[in-house]
Amino acid sequence: MDHSNDHAHPHLPSTETAVTALREIAGEFNLEIEVTHDIGADQTSRRSLAGPGVTTDPDGSLPHEAHVELGGTPRIDVRLFPEDDALITVEGVQFHDIPRDEVPAFLRSCYTGLAHVRGKRFPPGYRLVVPLPGDRTYKEYLPMIGLTRWLSGQVR
Secondary structure: OOOOOOOOOOOOOOHHHHHHHHHHHHHHOOOOEEEEEEEOOOOOHHHHHHOOOOOOOOOOOOOEEEEEEEOOOOOEEEEEOOOOEEEEEEOOEEEEEEEHHHHHHHHHHHHOOOOEEEEEOOOOEEEEEEEEOOOEEEEEEEOOOOOOHHHHHOEO
16 A cells, blocks of 8 residues: 555655654654664564674665664554564554554554554453554454553553
8 A cells, every 4th residue: 555645654665764753753742762773684583594794685785673662651662674564562462564654653543542442242352453544443352361551441
């Protein structure tokens, strides 16, 4: 899906532009932010077979991955991958394969109260629901036990 003309999901062509966007969100919501960069094929998590001392991909590019920890509530960690996607963890709940361009909208949904927990009577369980602009929604299953204070407060 091309988001280049979509105001809700501006195109983030690199890991560094995504980190800059996350720093802006941290400023917008007055959150602490800690960023760790892994640069080179021998440092990034998805390139463990690159071998020692191999820093570039076969095409000569230098892969760049970043791990971003945001303070505040909810507790959110973001791992930005060179392949244009991210792993976002919200209060211990992992959302895999989020397109990098959607990460800022995903975080805004969490920090503005749009994200919520939906319970089901049968089969019993909960899902963390994160709606994005443009009718896109991410949902992840939550175990019945172990809901954090923030997750419990988001139950609808």
